[in-house]
Amino acid sequence: AxxxxxxxxxxxxxxxxxxxxxxxxxxxxxxGGSTAISNLGMFGIKDFAAVINPPHASILAVGAGIETAVVRDGKIEARTIMSITLSTDHRAVDGALGAKLINAVKTLIEKPAGMLA
Incomplete structure (x- = not known):
């Protein structure tokens, strides 16, 4: 990829x-492969924890984007919030590395133009 x-x-x-x-x-x-993505967001599921299927070492669970009231600069605004959850087999993937992956995914979703570079 x-x-x-x-x-x-x-x-x-x-x-x-x-x-x-x-x-x-x-x-x-x-x-084969080392990781998978499970998307239940298209069914309106807000968040869930996906189960790892061997031989994968991790699976990313993607929930629906839900319009939510959030506070930005002291003002309440409507924002779309999407939940993603990473399940990892800690024998193969260190939790800190998983956190870095989640952060990278978050950055790309918030600024998708970064995927075009």
Whole structure:
């Protein structure tokens, strides 16, 4: 992924998702890897804790973006807040490293133009 353009990743993900829905993925296309992402946000789930499936060492749980009242500079404003939770196998992934990953994801979501660089 680090060597691909964002548009390439997007197109590949759309293709994989479409073929997964029709059960036409080959096993090598969904097996292996070290981490996974589970998105229940599209079903309106605010937050959840995803379970790690071996051989993965971590899984990122993505919840829905919910409009929430927040205080900014002493004023109440409506903001969309999204919950993400990282579950890790601490035998393979140090918690501090997991926290750095969550922070990087947060930064990219808050400033998506950073993904285009």
């Amino acid at each position: 680090e060597e691909k353009r964002l548009s390439e990743i997007s197109n590949e993900m759309k293709d994989l998702a479409a073929r997964a829905r029709t059960r036409k993925l080959a096993p090598q296309e969904y097996q």
